[in-house]
Amino acid sequence: MKDSIFLREVGLRDGLQLVKTHLSTEIKLAWISEQSKAGFGEIEVTSFVPQKLLPQFSDAEELMVASNNLPNLRASALVLNVKGAIRALECGTKKVTFVLSASEMHNKSNVKCSTDDSLAMFFDILNLVKEKKYNVEIAGAIATSFGCSIQGDVSERRVIDLAGKMLAAGASEIILADTVGYANPMQVKHLFSMLNSIIGKRHVAAHFHDTRGMGLANVVAAIDEGVRRFDSALGGLGGCPFAPGASGNIATEDCAYLLESMGFSTNVDFAKLLLLRKKLSSWLPNEKLEGRLGAARPAINFPTELISPLI
Numbered sequence: 001m002k003d004s005i006f007l008r009e010v011g012l013r014d015g016l017q018l019v020k021t022h023l024s025t026e027i028k029l030a031w032i033s034e035q036s037k038a039g040f041g042e043i044e045v046t047s048f049v050p051q052k053l054l055p056q057f058s059d060a061e062e063l064m065v066a067s068n069n070l071p072n073l074r075a076s077a078l079v080l081n082v083k084g085a086i087r088a089l090e091c092g093t094k095k096v097t098f099v100l101s102a103s104e105m106h107n108k109s110n111v112k113c114s115t116d117d118s119l120a121m122f123f124d125i126l127n128l129v130k131e132k133k134y135n136v137e138i139a140g141a142i143a144t145s146f147g148c149s150i151q152g153d154v155s156e157r158r159v160i161d162l163a164g165k166m167l168a169a170g171a172s173e174i175i176l177a178d179t180v181g182y183a184n185p186m187q188v189k190h191l192f193s194m195l196n197s198i199i200g201k202r203h204v205a206a207h208f209h210d211t212r213g214m215g216l217a218n219v220v221a222a223i224d225e226g227v228r229r230f231d232s233a234l235g236g237l238g239g240c241p242f243a244p245g246a247s248g249n250i251a252t253e254d255c256a257y258l259l260e261s262m263g264f265s266t267n268v269d270f271a272k273l274l275l276l277r278k279k280l281s282s283w284l285p286n287e288k289l290e291g292r293l294g295a296a297r298p299a300i301n302f303p304t305e306l307i308s309p310l311i
């Protein structure tokens with residue numbers, strides 16, 4: 001039997017947060033629904049952040065409620081503080097990903113407080129969940145785990161220390177994120193092997209950006225260390241606020257193709273996914289989508305079921 005790898009789509013959150021075109025709730029729902037039908041069991045559909053900061057996510061509650069009505073889908077959301085978590089919990093979110101940054105300077109510029117203050121908020125959220133008996137999974141994501149564009153190097157010990165504290169408090173999953181695309185495969189192997197020693201039975205996931213073209217190489221390195229859960233964005237949406245024109249998250253379609261071609265099972269229906277990618281480019285006419293598979297033309301050993309939407 002094939003070894004399975006789980007892909008979580010983050011294009012609607014990580015991808016859209018820098019996009020100028022504001023997609024309507026209706027279009028976002030169409031995206032979510034079609035991607036779910038293409039085999040995706042979890043989609044990060046939004047972020048509970050202040051409306052004036054990121055108006056793209058002003059429909060967070062409405063979108064979450066509607067996504068929860070779709071069959072066979074776990075809709076998750078990102079939060080950065082207790083206020084955002086309360087909004088997510090009150091509208092019935094089933095999985096909340098709390099993000100803090102291993103880089104003190106990145107955390108300060110992103111959420112205006114120290115990393116330890118963010119960690120304290122994470123504990124407060126878990127206490128709230130226990131107290132009010134919410135039926136929710138709380139994941140912990142560590143941004144800038146592999147380096148920071150403001151601070152530079154990030155200590156591996158600090159990343160593992162934060163992961164350990166989040167796990168001890170009850171995090172269901174730890175996601176190591178290469179927020180600015182600084183990671184290289186050797187570094188990825190080293191940090192995930194360190195994480196493996198403390199992760200226990202809970203999930204570990206990787207979130208890579210392709211800012212410097214290292215994204216898929218980093219995926220392969222993480223697989224070598226046993227990682228079986230990856231974040232990715234359709235069409236490689238994402239970008240970086242500190243590097244205009246830079247490419248974004250690893251492209252979902254390319255990552256799925258890499259995994260399938262390596263013999264892993266992803267549950268992805270490529271025909272449906274590539275049709276959706278075409279729709280995405282029509283919904284976002286001013287965005288340049290990344291990813292090679294979307295531009296590929298029929299090749300000798302390219303399975304025909306994968307190319308039909310391209311012709």
Ligand code: ZN
Binds near residue numbers: 014177179207209249
């Ligand atoms: Zn990201």
